[in-house]
Amino acid sequence: MKALESFFDGYRFRSRLEARWAVFFHTLQIPYSYESEGYDLDGTWYLPDFWLPEQNCYIEIKPPRQPTKEECAKASKLALQSGRDVYILAGDAWQQPPDYQIWRWAPLKIRSFPQAKSLEQNASTFITPHPKVAVVLQQLLDNDIILSIKYGHVSLQMLHSCPIPAFGTPSDIGSLEQRASTLSKLAPLLKQYREDLLLALTPEAGWRREVYGQTVSSGFAWAECSACGKIVLSVNRDEVDGDEAYLHQECQHPQAGKCNTASPRLLKAYETARQARYSPN
Amino acid sequence: MSSWIITSKPSFQTEWLLIPKQENSQIVLSKIAILAQDPRPDNVFKKPLPDPYSMLYCIRAGTYRLFYTFELPYIRLLALRLREQENIDNATLDDLSLDESTDVDGELAPGQEINWHTILTKQGQLSLPLPKTISVATLDSLHVPPQYHSHLLSAHTQKELLNCHVPQNIIQRIKDALWMKPITEILDEPNYVVKDGNLAEFLLCLDTQQEQAARRALDGHGPTQVKGQPGTGKSIVALYRIRYLLERLPISKQPEPRILFTTYTNPLVNASRSLLKQLLGVNIKDVKICTADSIILDLFRLFSKEYPRIAKDGTLSKFTKNAVECILPSESIRQEFLSKLSYDYLLEEVLQVIQARKVTNLEEYLKLKRSGRGRRVRLSSQDRATIWHIYEQLQSQLQANHQETWQQVRLRAEALLTAHPDFSRFDAVVIDEAQDLDPSVLRILFKVCRTPNGFYITADANQTIYGRGFSWQNVDTSLNFQGGRTTTLTTNYRSTREIAEAAHSYLIMGAAAIDAEETLAHVRHGPQPAIRMMLHNEEEYQSLATFLFNAMETLHFGLSMCAVLCPTSKSGKAIAAALRTHGIPARFFPSQELNLDSPEVKVLTLHSSKGLEFPIVALAGFRGSRYAQAYDNLSEDEQAETITKHRRLLFVGMTRAMRMLLVLIPAEATSPVLTGFDAAYWNSDIR
Secondary structure, three states: OOOOOEEEOOEEEOOHHHHHHHHHHHHOOOOOEEOOOOEEEOOEEEOOOEEEOOOOEEEEEEOOOOOOHHHHHHHHHHHHHHOOEEEEEEOOOOOOOOOOEEEEEEOOEEEEEEOOHHHHHHHOEEEOOOHHHHHHHHHHHHOOEEEEEEOOEEEEEEOOOOOOHHHOOHHHHHHHHHHHHHHHHHHHHHHHOHHHHHHHHOOOOOEEEEEEOOEEEEOEEEEEEOOOOOEEEEEOHHHOOOOHHHEOOOOOOOOOOEEEOOOHHHHHHHHHHHHOOOEOO | OOOOEEEEOHHHHHHHHHOOHHHHHHHHHHHHHHHHHOOOOOOOOEEEOOOOOOOOEEEEEOOEEEEEEEEOOEEEEEEEEEOOOOOOOOOOHHHHOOOOOOOOOOOOOOOOOOOHHHHHHOOOOOOOEOOOOOOHHHHHHOOOOHHHHHHHHOOOEHHHHHOOOOOHHHHHHHHHHHOOOOHHHHOOOOOEEEEOOEEEEEEEOOOHHHHHHHHOOOOOOOOEEEEEOOOOOHHHHHHHHHHHHHHHOOOOOOOOOOEEEEEOOHHHHHHHHHHHHHHHHHHHHHEEEEEHHHHHHHHHHHHOOOOOOEOOHHHHHHHHHHHHHHHOOOHHHHHHHHHHOOHHHHHHHHHHHHHOOOOOOHHHHHHOOOHHHOOOOOOOHHHHHHHHHHHHHHHHHHHHOOOEOHHHHHHHHHHHHHHOOOOOOEOEEEEOOHHHOOHHHHHHHHHOEOOHHHEEEEEOOOOOOOOOOOOHHHHOOOOOOOOOOEEEEOEEEEEEHHHHHHHHHHHHHOOOOOOOOOOOEEEEOOOOOEEEEEOOHHHHHHHHHHHHHHHHHHHOOOHHHEEEEEOOHHHHHHHHHHHHHOOOOEEEOOHHHOOOOOOOEEEEEOHHHOOOOEEEEEEOOOOOOHHHOOOOOOOHHHHHHHHHHHHHHHHHHHOOEEEEEEEEEEOOOOOHHHOOOOOOOOEEOOO
């Protein structure tokens, strides 16, 4: 079945589904650009649907189903190489969560934090490394190998050195071969980007740096901050345990606001998207 | 991105079946989909549990929590629990059922000792009621076929449920549904991998070492071997090997089976057939599954008009006695000869040395190196000449009666195979428990395999009936497993550490010749096995009945999961009858007739128990048997050899036990076979 092209806000959208999300963004005054820039991800061409500059993320719109393997692989590569969050919105804009599903690929990050524990809470910052450095570090992590800098030297550490009973002792030894082959494949890259790796992972005096690998999660929802009123993609409270997760982390207010997934503004935007009519050309 | 493989535990599968479908299954599936992308924690949705369980993770799925763990490349789905059942917000781990002392499925905490005195003396208490009533809705959710509903719905106590006349896998599923298992126990369950992307069908998942063994040298230039102690999963590896072999065989339009799977005993052939059916689906048509001897009889059906008439054991013993009397008519000379070599040993020498090695005349026999025969018994030239004459006499008696030994039949089969090069051979031959097959049988099996590369065997050094001198090269010169084509498995999944160590200590106490072995890892723990002396048969029967009843209650297994292993059919039949009079349904099964699905306690001979496993095992019935007597009637050399052989057989019996083992021996026994139970490993009443 061919998707219906639709015009809205000066853009020609490939499907009604995408156009309805554009109406949703427009209603909420979220700045967006549609198919503005394509990327060559190691030979795969990828043109993400939306770029939201205020949210600093890419959005890919999909019908209401699980994303396919290929869709996931593309999103994962884009997040890793761009250093930005990539979301797949699977479902229609006029439905409310959990009827649409939002998946997120968060890029690899390097966290820099003071060695003194007392300062740790507030002073930590995240650094987005050079895309090639991110790719090397992530490939190592995917094989349970952590790269760090000790006394100015590159140090490789193996995770899961103490296997758990469910896997039997031999699995750890069994994966050695795989890790060895990964290392030999990555050795030229490690050599080529040695200086960049050292630069990215060497902390300032009194500070530490730690690599946080790429993560993929689902269970997000659009929400409005109760304090600053910003529209953000936040954790849906029905998807997690505990309260801390749906505070607006980046809120500029002295007391961070709570993320409300059913604020009047949001409900109105869903309704507007549902009722939107488009000219055929 | 890493590539993850989703596997699950049987408990998870049961809990998945039990959740109300409409509201929840989509949510759970979407969570599994996200885990398949990456199970690593994001600390928002996917979180590790608090220490010391930080290797376990959970993700919320609607009103449920999905517990899992992972290690490249596998994700293990463990449990699916209602959020209110499993409160982790408050980190109240007691509620998490992580507490190991909760005994649900025969899992006792490491080092936790059971009271053997109570197990052996506590008299029939009333069985405990079930924690929840079984409903039709539950049975439907668990996909229990309707024909079993009436049996299960009428069960109100544990005993009634455990002994319901329905297949054990169904009882296990209901047990998992009624008693929620602690998650740490679920970790020890076997892993199943989703078959063809369908969440309703799972296949047993091999560990990395087993997986490597199953795939080892698929493109090698010679035969491949998997070694391992009992319980390390050799048989399942052999079955997976067949799967991998089939995947690689080019598609053929021939209707004949292309792979032969064979082993020593009928029970093991039957058990393997049902597993292969699950593993291969319709492709099972490409595999011929039978005992090694039935392949030999097939050759006669195809190529010979003379169908063999095989002499039975009793007939052979009778003929041997006659032959000895005929060759050594003088009573005193005969006794002197027999003091060195027993009738049994003589017959074995004839069958396994003279016939199996195709010795055609006395001169050849005099020069023969008897390396496969165990090296303890030395034979002088005079002895050999006497044996040769006895052999000739035995031969003529067999001919006169138109009978043959199995060894002769095998040799004839081999000749038939050589004479018919057009025989359609198998692309691959997979042999389980090869150490139990006669070299002549292995030779035939090697010949029915098209190329040496297709020959795959599993073998166990400790269980071997051959002496140390046995060599694969004796079977066929091209049968060698060097060059990286041997794998040794080192994780015991069957027995608890306590049972495996006790059995091993018994084996080495007898100074039995055992191969240098790798250190074994054990997945399960449990109580020490026990050894008890019995004054008379009635005491033994009473103790057995009490033990079986109490062990069943303690470990929550049905009586059909218990086995009593005996040295002889005679003692087996007596025990089965005695247990029935004590109110325990029991049946003696000859090797050909074993039905693992029957509801009774299985009474078997030690011999026919090879390759099988049971949660609860007792070794009994030694009074009056060969094993209980002193071995004084044998020469010193033959004594040592026979004792070693008998101890190995008892070791085989002990290692059939998965959770609980009891050995009952006659108090008056003087046999060296029934000694050597180290008190460090055995709960013993022997002073």
